[in-house]
Each structure stands twice: as C-alpha cells, then as structure tokens.
Amino acid sequence: MRVGILTSGGDCQALNATMRALAKTLYANVKDLEIIGFKNGYKGLMYEDYIKMKPTDFSGIIAQGGTILGSSRCPFKMMRVVEDGFDKVKAMKRTYKKLNLDALAVLGGNGSLKTANLLAQEGLNVIGLPKTIDNDTYGTDYTFGFSSAVEVATRYLDEIHTTAASHNRVFIVEVMGHKVGHITLAAGLATGCEIILLPEIPYDLKNIEKKIKQRKAQGKNFTVIACSEGALTKEEATFSKKKYKALVAAREGRSVVEYIAKDLANDMPELEIRTSVIGHAQRGGAPDAYDRMISTRFGIEGARLIMNRSFGQLVVLKQGEVGSIPIEDTAGKLKYVDPAGKPVMNAKLMGVCFGD
Numbered sequence: 001m002r003v004g005i006l007t008s009g010g011d012c013q014a015l016n017a018t019m020r021a022l023a024k025t026l027y028a029n030v031k032d033l034e035i036i037g038f039k040n041g042y043k044g045l046m047y048e049d050y051i052k053m054k055p056t057d058f059s060g061i062i063a064q065g066g067t068i069l070g071s072s073r074c075p076f077k078m079m080r081v082v083e084d085g086f087d088k089v090k091a092m093k094r095t096y097k098k099l100n101l102d103a104l105a106v107l108g109g110n111g112s113l114k115t116a117n118l119l120a121q122e123g124l125n126v127i128g129l130p131k132t133i134d135n136d137t138y139g140t141d142y143t144f145g146f147s148s149a150v151e152v153a154t155r156y157l158d159e160i161h162t163t164a165a166s167h168n169r170v171f172i173v174e175v176m177g178h179k180v181g182h183i184t185l186a187a188g189l190a191t192g193c194e195i196i197l198l199p200e201i202p203y204d205l206k207n208i209e210k211k212i213k214q215r216k217a218q219g220k221n222f223t224v225i226a227c228s229e230g231a232l233t234k235e236e237a238t239f240s241k242k243k244y245k246a247l248v249a250a251r252e253g254r255s256v257v258e259y260i261a262k263d264l265a266n267d268m269p270e271l272e273i274r275t276s277v278i279g280h281a282q283r284g285g286a287p288d289a290y291d292r293m294i295s296t297r298f299g300i301e302g303a304r305l306i307m308n309r310s311f312g313q314l315v316v317l318k319q320g321e322v323g324s325i326p327i328e329d330t331a332g333k334l335k336y337v338d339p340a341g342k343p344v345m346n347a348k349l350m351g352v353c354f355g356d
C-alpha cells in the first residue's frame, strides 16, 4: 500500500504528533507499506516534490512543533487557475496516479479541507485530519493545535496583566482566530479578562467604556481587553461583505486593536492605553499534553479509515469520541462561537463584558 501525507495551510502544534500516530498505526498493521511525504502542502503534490518516508522519520517527533514536511497556503480559489497552461488540479491528480497512491491523508484547516473535498470529488482516495489553532472547523468539537494556542495566549495575557496593573494602564491585546473567537474566549476567560471582544459579538465602544469606568469605581485602575483579530463594531457588522473587505484592506494590515485604542483614547483621554499583538507565537512551539493526546487519537483514526478504505472522510471529535464525517459536510463552513451558548452566557453572568 502507498499512502501520501501532506500538511497544508497555516501550521500549528501537533502536526508532527498526528502524522506520527497515523504512520505508526499504518506501519504496525499494513504489509509492504510505503509512505510518501509531500513537501510544503499541496504544492508538493502539484510539483512532484516529495520524500519517501522511513519509519524512523516519525520517531521522536511527538513533542516537536511545526511540521517535518513543511506547509504552505494554497487558497482554494487558486486551484482552478491554469497558469501558463499548468492546471493545478490536473497536476495533483497526475502525481497521485504516477506515484500509484492508494490514499492521501490531508492535515488541514478549512481552506485545505475544501481542496481535499475537491480532490475526493475528482476520484482520489482522500481522508482529512482537522488542524488549526482557530478550532473553527465545522463538524468537529476540536481541531488539534487549539489547546496549545490557548496556552500561549493565556501565558501572554497573564504577563500583560502584571504590567498593566503596575502602570494603571488599559491594554488591548490582539488574539488570533481569523473570523472566529474561540481562542480569545478561552484565553480571555482563563486569564480573568473582564472585557472580551469576539467577531461573533459585535461591540459598541460605549459598553467597553462603561465597563472600564465600572472597574475604576471598584478600585481596579487597569484593564486588559482580550480582543479577537476579527473583532468588529456593531456598525461594521451591518456592512456588506464587499464593504467590510474594503474596510479591512484600507487598514493595510494594521491591527484592529490600534483602531479600538484610537477611538477609546478619543472618548477617554484620561486613560493610558497600550496595544499588543500576540501573533504567530500562538502557532509555534511544542504541542501541550492535550494536543499530543488528541492528535494521537486522531492519527490512529485516520489510519483506521485508510485501512478500512473509508475515503472522503474527515476525522472528528464529537462529545469526547473520535469518529469521522464526510469531508463534504464540513467544506466551506465555519464553526463559530455561539453568542447565546453557555460559555458566553455564563461569563456574562459573572460580569464579563463582550461589548454588546
């Protein structure tokens, strides 16, 4: 049996741990197994850039961050593009056939799973493993990388708290998560932030100001705001997709926290405000224990799917159980924080302000 593996999209912790479990399970159960590792995501499949893996390649990597195969962003929209007569989908199918693969395991987030779905529809034997710090893949309660990213964000927010308190400052800290607020909500709650801004709950600046004043009245002269990179105002939430895209483009990569800081300073000039962006450290370093454990379970399930020839499936976690769903059920959809769900509603009960 010949199995291809690739890691696609933004990296995260536990990519190596997942591949290790998948490979070890296959090696233990499949005779004459050959694993082909494609380099730098779908690019490796497109341009026949691969390594013939050995069992030892998967040893000693459970705690290693990043990906031993490399990764790249390869947006779904690009897939149909034919550049200089080079059809990318055709090229990937050609490599798959040329290498005589029996299966392809894709470790990827939402964009990469869309592509995996496309390849499955084109007749390739694909399985998916849900990777992303954002935890926004629809159909699974968990994507590996999330817990480790929350750890990094938590440590960062803890550190900001001490300096914010010493200087009686307001800090607005940008947390990753793309269009969803799972990391911000988890790390915000874990560090006792009393203001948490999520894309799913558009904010009104007045409510943030009210909360800062309330804290001051309680003798708390500092505030740390956990702010999702995709946070937006109530007004911005009414914008059409096109208008919102234009707004983000006009910011030329400057963080949303800068804009909130500017508006806040305008209304409350008495505040000493600082901003801070955690950034890509959230995806870096060693996976935490939970990610190592869950990605091991995911990898084993991925191998089981391949051995049972259950293709077109995505490994998922549902209510504590590892299983699988058709990749097409997740492709193109996001899993958002539920603004009316218990984590948010209970936090509100305790007095956390979401700006709504």
Ligand code: F6P
Pocket: 010, 073, 109, 132, 133, 134, 176, 177, 178, 179, 229, 283
């Ligand atoms: O999807 C993971 C993620 O880290 C998001 O949280 C973030 O919006 C994005 O990737 C950053 O992407 P890039 O690595 O291309 O800067």
